[in-house]
Amino acid sequence: MLNLAEYRPHPDRLVDYLPWAALVAPGVVLNKDGSFQRTVRFRGPDLDSATEAELVAVCARLNNVLKRFGSGWALFFEAERFAVPGYPESAFPDPASWLVDRERRAAFEDSEEPSPRWGGVRIYAKTTARSGFRGEMV
Numbered sequence: 001m002l003n004l005a006e007y008r009p010h011p012d013r014l015v016d017y018l019p020w021a022a023l024v025a026p027g028v029v030l031n032k033d034g035s036f037q038r039t040v041r042f043r044g045p046d047l048d049s050a051t052e053a054e055l056v057a058v059c060a061r062l063n064n065v066l067k068r069f070g071s072g073w074a075l076f077f078e079a080e081r082f083a084v085p086g087y088p089e090s091a092f093p094d095p096a097s098w099l100v101d102r103e104r105r106a107a108f109e110d111s112e113e114p115s116p117r118w119g120g121v122r123i124y125a126k127t128t129a130r131s132g133f134r135g136e137m138v
Contacts, residue, residue, distance in 0.1 A: 035074075 029037040092098040
């Protein structure tokens with residue numbers, strides 16, 4: 001636990017209310033409570049248009065990953081949807097592939113669905129009997 005009160009006894013700035021203390025490694029933040037935080041951004045499949053079988057498969061894969069974390073972890077996820085720029089122009093060597101692309105272009109241009117982008121924050125704080133909890137980098 002970092003005792004930052006000795007530097008400023010009364011919080012009067014935004015930094016006093018934020019949980020972050022320092023960058024300790026590339027992409028790893030040490031929080032003021034001693035926990036470590038890592039934020040990632042990824043782009044996965046659009047689950048709004050997935051079938052039930054696809055959703056079950058994604059849930060099973062995600063469950064297999066998450067059950068390996070053990071105790072002491074806090075995971076936060078957020079989904080953001082944003083508009084995709086226009087469909088790219090392409091040249092095709094044969095009429096069959098050109099026709100497939102025309103159908104895809106028509107489906108893309110008719111769709112109002114924005115593209116998904118996902119973000120996640122992993123925080124690890126290991127509890128100890130002596131000190132309450134202590135952050136540990138994994």
